[in-house]
Amino acid sequence: MLATIGAKSEEDLISYLPPDVLFNRKLKIEDGKSEYEIVDYFKEAAAHNANGYASFLGAGVYNHYRPVLVDAVVSRGEFLTSYTPYQAEISQGTLTSIFEFQTMICQLTGMDVANASMYDGSSAVPEAAMMAVRVTRRDRVLVARTVHPEYREVLGTYTKHQGIPVEEIAFAKDGRLDLDDLNKRLTDQVATVIVQTPNFFGLLEQVKEIAALVQSKGALLGVVVTEAVALGLMEPPREADIIVGELQSFAISPSYGGPYVGIIATHDKYIRQIPGRLVGETVDADGKRAYCLTLATREQHIRREKATSNICTNQALLALMATVFMTVYGKQGLRELAEQNLAKAHYLAGKLPLAFDAPFFNEFVVRGNGRSPEEINGALLERKIIGGLPLGRFYPELKDCMLLCATEMSRRQDMDTLAAGFRKQ
């Protein structure tokens, strides 16, 4: 067959491809294996993965239970696309699910309007910043150092190319935003101040005080929530002008870092500056309830370079996972889930040397007391415990500290093992 088409070997068929894009060695699989033998090989290899370990990592990605109903719903053929449809109004089911998502996000955040979702929490932060720049017609951004370091990196990537200067606000001894430093940097050129609560160290920021200060200077307050389960218990940061966040906690697998789904929510008065897609409720020609994409003139297929954002889609499938999650738990269930997280994290924290003295949810920073976080983690791994995130990589001044997280998935015996491993010199 190869001879008929003038090729000497199978490799000849792809010889037109540039050599640097080719995988330049043979796969380490014996020749002549059947498909099911290869599948068996991988199953066996997978058994060598680190199964049976208890993880206490958080830092923006959380280990929560995924109700089985989630995959049952999202894998239905009608929903199994990640896209808002091109002829949107013909897909009433998809639009209904997005409208419910928006409604639930408003209930969760205490805001008036939420969009159909953002790509993820990190990219929602620069979208909030750019929105505040449009609303205030000012051009500087302040961001707390207690915002997730990788979110701040993403903010930097966007703002660098928009010509928006970004300054960071220090944190105080208690691990929360330093109000004096904020006051000092808050000029009348500042469009927005962005804080995170619970912050990267797991601590609740003083949103009310910060909001009063920021808004008295005519800037908008952007609040980031990376651990959405916290909203089941803590008062939503309603004082914010814009709330953005990550919903990975709501039934989305960690999946090595993504894809996830982000949110952005705000007050009615800023609706025309919100990025992305919005689903609205209306009536059709027969007067029956129907859903449609609305306020689309903000978007780049209409307003071109003056669009509020270059996001013209959403994370529909992942947003649906979060919607099913919220539906399964309900308001009371989410509260109980948050209470479990709080109780377990505080149980574990009670046994460890905390670095900061401020209220926290399900994450907290501990000091190594003479041992490096890497050393402690190494010792814990031997006990089948994946420890916390060493903070030196992001905060050189905290190189002796690690960030630990406990969720409803953390078992008491694992927490006791971790605490014992911490104490052992």
Place this chain on the structure above:
Amino acid sequence: MSYPANYQYTKEHEWVLVEGASGTIGITDHAQHELGDIVFVDLPKVGAKVTKGQTFGSVESVKAVSDIYSPVSGEVTEINEILSKTPEKLNEDPHGAAWLVKVKLTDGGEAKELMSAADYEKYVGTE
């Protein structure tokens, strides 16, 4: 709808009425007709500087968004508040009650370079 003779007009379909050092700016009947049902008008804040030929706001209809270009340079002294609640007024009375902003003119001579009502009518007739 006829085009008032005491207004000056731009190729981008704005008008300006100059009264002493003050200028009132709006969009023309032709513009509102081309846009269709207007649902939102985005205007600058009082105190903002506008520059002749540069955009200072936008008009949004059910089918499009259009920038508003300033016919003259100056500082905004007043914005038409009725447009925030009832943008549809712009469809009904573009040359009257639905003016957009009033400005303090930087250069009273600038408006003279614009089109007269007769010229503008000829211009939209050929467009």
